Amino acid sequence: MSSKLSKIEKRTAYTLLLPAVCLVFAIILFPIFANIWISFKEVGLKDIRIPEPRAKKIVKNIQDSNSELKIIYKLRNSSLIQDIREVRFSDKLPKNIYPVNLDKRCEFKSQKVKCFFGDWEAGYRENFEIFVKNVNNNTINIKVVKSSKPNLNGKSNNILLTTDFTLKNFKNVFINNNFFELLMTTFYFTFFGTLGAILLGIFAAQLVNQKFYGRTFMRSILLFPYVGPVVALAYTWTLLLDPNSGTINSLLVNYGIIEKPINLLGQKYLTINIIGFELKLRLALTTVIFFEIWRYFPLAFLFILARLQAIPRDLYEAADVDGAGPFRKFFYITLPQITAILSILFMIRFIWNFNKFEDIFLLTGGASGTLTLPISVYQQGFAVSNIGMGSAVSIVIVLLLITFMIIYFRLIGKKVNEI
């Protein structure tokens, strides 16, 4: 009895899970594996359209005869780079109409013209003509003849499904494209973005954890940057930082703080003189990192605040009795209590910042030294139109990601379920 019940239970479980699992498999897992396949191929953006045989039908009258018609099919291979094999053609003729002097490649059977055209090379074109005649020499209604549409099919190599592989993409990724610089930029962006967001998050959480007038209001607006759509926020910041008539530059110039507007998003390096030392700051990258911090510190804030509110009050009361000031309380009570959540946060945010695409893409598009790995996927795949290269970069991202995840689960272990 109980085994029967558990069988039913199992069956129910699988039925309940099936739709979700299928969908996730098709849209998330399949592409990850497909990336591996594509990354070993030489595929451009233009190659992914499957070549099709196409025909345009034109019906013409023949002089002095109402019972005869000329049908012209403008045949072509839709692709300019790939062949189509074994092209077959069929078109239906209305009742009582039959073709005259039919082409050798064709036959007429049960009111259908069927042809076998063989192979079409890339960019193939032909004007294929049929003359048709009414059996009883009656007038043919052109509209009826026009109404049927020709049916064509052929075999073509889907370049994605062939089995020729190449290592060229990976060679390109690692050797020709300044891979080390790409990686370093990604790491700068990720590391400082994460660190900054967490530091700002600690400040904000510490602030909101106190009692003051307007605290709930503060709590809600602190989440605005994260809740707002990235497109709107990124463009607002581009506008604010614009060197020509951006608000911030104009204000700074107006108050004489800087002499010339600074192109915060378009300038790769800023040279700073500190006591004789020349420091080169990656200006655009720094700006992008600040945007990143601005947008994602609310998440850190949310987590840290939740943890802060769970710290027992009596710890602070005991500290009060001992005469500890607020800074001491922070460093000796608060900080040790939140280190666990900070490390988890750091790992998670690190992984996520590592994959950030939209923010950088919308602010700089990867120009002026802000090219990171995810932007590179887009650039290779869609700007350079090399799908294979894009996939190869994706594979690099996935591999690094898996490494991070292994480290993460090793270090954090089961703590992930506690958040």
Added chain:
Amino acid sequence: MKFKSLIITLLASSIFLAVIICIWKIMATLQGLSFTSLNFNLNLLLSLGLVTTCVFIGKKFNHNLKIFILSLLFTILYTFLNENSPVWFSVGIFLLILFFSNKLKKYDLKYLNQDFISEKIVFEFLSLFAIVFFALVILFPFYIMFVTSFKTQTALLINPIDLSIDFSKNIFEVFKSYFVIFKTYDFGRYILTSSYVSVGTVLITLLFAIPAAYAVARLNFFGKTFLSTSILIIYMFPAIVLVIPLYTVFSQLGLRNSVEGLLIVYTATTLPVAIYMLQGYFKSIPREIEEAGLIDGQNWFGIIIKIIIPLSLPAIASVSLYVFMIAWNEFLFSLMFLDNPKTFTLSRAINHLTGDAETPRQYLMAGSVVVTLPILLIFIYFEKYLVSGLTAGSVKG
């Protein structure tokens, strides 16, 4: 001891006041006043004087009368020593100082005599600084976005820092950008598409996630632990690594440029987190309630519909709002999949606007307001639910 804390109070509070006055001045500049110097040092000296008198008078005087007279004196002095400014600016200064000297209420010589007081004072003013800082840093871009959308191209070119709204014009002129983006740029359609996609994603996600989450939370089956850990791991994979294969497959299947294609992708990417969040909540529902349902002759379907869903409405609300937010704000997939202006979502449409360098910035900002406002309103209204959704789902973001 007393001397040290006195100095710290004076410095911290006067720096704070001077900074606040500077911020007020900058805000006033954005309203079209032509100040060209912040006069920070002068402000600092004035503030120092104000704080000193305030502390030394202490409680020897009626508090309200004291702060009123001091603020008035300070404002007059300030207006006298600085550039000419309109009345509303001085009124603003007056209110700021009133607020500030009210904050100084408890600071008198006696208070400063306490032990460990200097650290407390620094901390207090740091907090005040932090409030101003965070409010400014967060709200400023939103403010600029909103205000710019009411300006005209020529006005912005002539004076980019004058962002005042000219209410003397008629209402059509003031809201012109909004009329233009709805008429010329067809934003009405994009709002509909975006809403359709977002609501559709929420509904389909719930339809798929509720049964799956129930199975993970309650039923025993082979591969359960594997499944529940892989949900989290799958969730960690970013959209950017899915984009190229999905693009190629969708191109070949003809699903690009279709809202349905977008719906499928959004649903699949939000499913793992929805299942993860829901199963956590389902586990907290007492098993006995379901057993009672079983005894009443309900099957699994009946239990989910009649017991689980009504009991977990708060969690479902969180998931829905979170998924709605993700779908509404999503950009990468809509950029990849939509080329035809007829199928654009709002985010994609705004991105399309910037593709043309000639597009005036007030239209761009009006579009940004249109896409931002609904999600912010939803957030403010349903804050409780959305925050718990964010906390649970923000392993990603």
